[in-house]
Amino acid sequence: xxxxxxxxxxxxxxxxxxxxxxxxxxxxxxxxxxxxxxxxxxxxxxxxxxxxxxxxxxxxxxxxxxxxxxxxxxxxxxxxxxxxxxxxxxxxxxxxxxxxxxxxxxxxxxxxxxxxxxxxxxxxxxxxxxxxxxxxxxxxxxxxxxxxxxxxxxxxxxxxxxxxxxxxxxxxxxxxxxxxxxxxxxxxxxxxxxxxxxxxxxxxxxxxxxxxxxxxxxxxxxxxxxxxxxxxxxxxxxxxxxxxxxxxxxxxxxxxxxxxxxxxxxxxxxxxxxxxxxxxxxxxxxxxxxxxxx
Amino acid sequence: xxxxxxxxxxxxxxxxxxxxxxxxxxxxxxxxxxxxxxxxxxxxxxxxxxxxxxxxxxxxxxxxxxxxxxxxxxxxxxxxxxxxxxxxxxxxxxxxxxxxxxxxxxxxxxxxxxxxxxxxxxxxxxxxxxxxxxxxxxxxxxxxxxxxxxxxxxxxxxxxxxxxxxxxxxxxxxxxxxxxxxxxxxxxxxxxxxxxxxxxxxxxxxxxxxxxxxxxxxxxxxxxxxxxxxxxxxxxxxxxxxxxxxxxxxxxxxxxxxxxxxxxxxxxxxxxxxxxxxxxxxxxxxxxxxxxxxxxxxxxxxxxxxxxxxxxxxxxxxxxxxxxxxxxxxxxxxxxxxxxxxxxxxxxxxxxxxxxxxxxxxxxxxxxxxxxxxxxxxxxxxxxxxxxxxxxxxxxxxxxxxxxxxxxxxxxxxxxxxxxxxxxxxxxxxxxxxxxxxxxxxxxxxxxxxxxxxxxxxxxxxxxxxxxxxxxxxxxxxxxxxxxxxxxxxxxxxxxxxxxxxxxxxxxxxxxxxxxxxxxxxxxxxxxxxxxxxxxxxxxxxxxxxxxxxxxxxxxxxxxxxxxxxxxxxxxxxxxxxxxxxxxxxxxxxxxxxxxxxxxxxxxxxxxxxxxxxxxxxxxxxxxxxxxxxxxxxxxxxxxxxxxxxxxx
Numbered sequence: 001x002x003x004x005x006x007x008x009x010x011x012x013x014x015x016x017x018x019x020x021x022x023x024x025x026x027x028x029x030x031x032x033x034x035x036x037x038x039x040x041x042x043x044x045x046x047x048x049x050x051x052x053x054x055x056x057x058x059x060x061x062x063x064x065x066x067x068x069x070x071x072x073x074x075x076x077x078x079x080x081x082x083x084x085x086x087x088x089x090x091x092x093x094x095x096x097x098x099x100x101x102x103x104x105x106x107x108x109x110x111x112x113x114x115x116x117x118x119x120x121x122x123x124x125x126x127x128x129x130x131x132x133x134x135x136x137x138x139x140x141x142x143x144x145x146x147x148x149x150x151x152x153x154x155x156x157x158x159x160x161x162x163x164x165x166x167x168x169x170x171x172x173x174x175x176x177x178x179x180x181x182x183x184x185x186x187x188x189x190x191x192x193x194x195x196x197x198x199x200x201x202x203x204x205x206x207x208x209x210x211x212x213x214x215x216x217x218x219x220x221x222x223x224x225x226x227x228x229x230x231x232x233x234x235x236x237x238x239x240x241x242x243x244x245x246x247x248x249x250x251x252x253x254x255x256x257x258x259x260x261x262x263x264x265x266x267x268x269x270x271x272x273x274x275x276x277x278x279x280x281x282x283x284x285x286x287x288x289x290x291x292x293x294x
Numbered sequence: 295x296x297x298x299x300x301x302x303x304x305x306x307x308x309x310x311x312x313x314x315x316x317x318x319x320x321x322x323x324x325x326x327x328x329x330x331x332x333x334x335x336x337x338x339x340x341x342x343x344x345x346x347x348x349x350x351x352x353x354x355x356x357x358x359x360x361x362x363x364x365x366x367x368x369x370x371x372x373x374x375x376x377x378x379x380x381x382x383x384x385x386x387x388x389x390x391x392x393x394x395x396x397x398x399x400x401x402x403x404x405x406x407x408x409x410x411x412x413x414x415x416x417x418x419x420x421x422x423x424x425x426x427x428x429x430x431x432x433x434x435x436x437x438x439x440x441x442x443x444x445x446x447x448x449x450x451x452x453x454x455x456x457x458x459x460x461x462x463x464x465x466x467x468x469x470x471x472x473x474x475x476x477x478x479x480x481x482x483x484x485x486x487x488x489x490x491x492x493x494x495x496x497x498x499x500x501x502x503x504x505x506x507x508x509x510x511x512x513x514x515x516x517x518x519x520x521x522x523x524x525x526x527x528x529x530x531x532x533x534x535x536x537x538x539x540x541x542x543x544x545x546x547x548x549x550x551x552x553x554x555x556x557x558x559x560x561x562x563x564x565x566x567x568x569x570x571x572x573x574x575x576x577x578x579x580x581x582x583x584x585x586x587x588x589x590x591x592x593x594x595x596x597x598x599x600x601x602x603x604x605x606x607x608x609x610x611x612x613x614x615x616x617x618x619x620x621x622x623x624x625x626x627x628x629x630x631x632x633x634x635x636x637x638x639x640x641x642x643x644x645x646x647x648x649x650x651x652x653x654x655x656x657x658x659x660x661x662x663x664x665x666x667x668x669x670x671x672x673x674x675x676x677x678x679x680x681x682x683x684x685x686x687x688x689x690x691x692x693x694x695x696x697x698x699x700x701x702x703x704x705x706x707x708x709x710x711x712x713x714x715x716x717x718x719x720x721x722x723x724x725x726x727x728x729x730x731x732x733x734x735x736x737x738x739x740x741x742x743x744x745x746x747x748x749x750x751x752x753x754x755x756x757x758x759x760x761x762x763x764x765x766x767x768x769x770x771x772x773x774x775x776x777x778x779x780x781x782x783x784x785x786x787x788x789x790x791x792x793x794x795x796x797x798x799x800x801x802x803x804x805x806x807x808x809x810x811x812x813x814x815x816x817x818x819x820x821x822x823x824x825x826x827x828x829x830x831x832x833x834x835x836x837x838x839x840x841x842x843x844x845x846x847x848x849x850x851x852x853x854x855x856x857x858x859x860x861x862x863x864x865x866x867x868x869x870x871x872x873x874x875x876x877x878x879x880x881x882x883x884x885x886x887x888x889x890x891x892x893x894x895x896x897x898x899x900x901x902x903x904x905x906x907x908x909x910x911x912x913x914x915x916x917x918x919x920x921x922x923x924x925x926x927x928x929x930x931x932x933x934x935x936x937x938x939x940x941x942x943x
Contacts (some may be wrong), residue, residue, distance in 0.1 A: 168636070170635075170636040171636035172635045190760060192755075218758075218760070221760070221761075
């Protein structure tokens, strides 16, 4: 069984547990293993933009060292972790001076040679490149039966494009292809990569609510029955805050928002306890029952 | 016995301010082989040149060294002065004591003086060994080739032909007129493009001195300025144009339809077709990709209906050879593939169109017969957004340069739209308005003030389809607000890029393009119509984006350059080129592969290498490659250079 070192991150250990557990169990069901690296620390949540801010690259560097002892890949899933780790690895690989400064902060854990070849990959890259979508559609036990799902493309996974080198942020396709592989019907909609409101939901929740409501409405107008996201923050804005949308707009109709891995879990017939739908504010259960998917 | 004259220039204070000229002059007055050592404030001035001429005559000089600025500046001045005094010009050399000495050693005057003496010493060694050479003369083929049949190519061709010289005008498509023929009206006068262009296309089509070769491409160019051998591929049209009368019956009856390239996908054409109603020549071709006979093996309707039996399905490409003395490159432009900017939804949303598509919508001969109707449902759009700088001035996603025409043509589009849809609203998003030409600023001001066009300073971030509307998200940077417009149609002012195949053509012509693929001019300010290769001239957008007035002006200038070449009786070339010591040459052929100008070849009978004197540029690649030291440059032999170096050390 091929095992991949795995960096779950804080959100997946708390709020977004469904994203995490489904990922581990689905990958296991596919015959691989996500092995959590031990003693990982918070990625920092925001990539440091200042040229002289070295200390915040230490946590990513620790993760890279740990992963590199067992593999040339490090899998992560949370959009923020993926963004920070992928960009940190690019900096540490290419900027030797900065790398040396960062390593100076570290005492015991520094390996002799920096793991330049280590690649930080998103779980969807594991599915598309390592396992392969075609292979994946052979391996699933149950198709999504043409369920109309609108893939929502978050910012952190795709941008900045030159650093992330992940799909095309202006014309993204990867989640749509994933839905197709699982037997669903991906719904393309104009707001597929608009801002969900992100952190502004803390300081100015009204503005953020408008953002997320537009996304949901646009998906519905284009025929979607549910949304898909891989980002815990997008999930919060798009799912949990539907409570406020319902309060605010009498005509608002709720729409379930799936985590990336929940869909995979359904097609692999994982038990409901693993799928963790009780964590979704808008329960997908009625929809799934109506479609005969549970 | 050598009698060499040395003339030291002060160049005002440029040289004299750093170098101790009396000291240098004194040093050389007693020097071997120096007949006269003199100085003057400005050697290049008429009195300075007179000093040189007089000394040649009075002292009987057989060599001259002028110690002054770079030979790029005044070598030719002093060589001409020597000729008028009866001395062979190749016995005059420049010792560069300005750029290579006084300018770079302004704070080290003693060292500079010493160095200038060393520089002069080396050049004296060179003059001592210089041979009297004669310029090389050869004949000129007084015919021109013009590549590209747009407004640039047509203008150049007609100008050259009107001066009485033959022109071969090659066009890739099967009729001439280029992009201008696709336009509806032109800025700043809003006159019909066809009305201004067709007299030109007709003139080019009928001119007795112009050989029109449409549906043809230049495949191979050999030779050099004054004498090019060109191979042109005339693609198979499957219609015998000698028989065809242009009656149009075949087009009417042809059962296969496909997207029209001329209408940029907005209209349809038949598989056998002429480009436009005003096509010159008015002869059709069969497009193999859409023809039912070529695809499925049956149909032959055109053959049946043709009253003069002009259809020939067996026709093959033909390669035609032409001899010309000069070439004008007028290959024009394309617009950036807007699919590269997916946030504007081009290709995804039917009602997002580019500038050339709008031209066709507005054209009386276009797919809507000139009515402004949007492509998706044929409705008349009431809110239209025009976006400038789509891909231009955007190094991140498109190209960094300004495309120069979009500010004006989008303003024109909006004006034309308002003429036809008076109750419609036009919005124009702009970064800056670049209305630099004659009458342009007035046009833009009038658009804003009288035509009620709404100019918004800012960029558009995204366009999204919502129902049958296009939601345009932008920003107004003057008020600092976000703008959201529910539009019926969006027109993109897409970046101008070189025409497809320009880089390949540049290789065929052995000339250079810039990093974007536009042909490089020899000098951006002083030689804007000459290419990097002698005898090849540039006109229109092949060189850089430009509007019609500038294109026509440049095409006229290119024609004038061709005519000044043809006005000479013989071509004259510098004799400072490679030569072969036939005793040393073993005929190994290394020089043939080393030569970048195809100037070297093997004489099979004599088993030695020879030099094509017209092609050789004197670069010296063969000299360094030759294992036997048989290749040498005239007046720059290794022996001469070793003597110069010895003197310096």
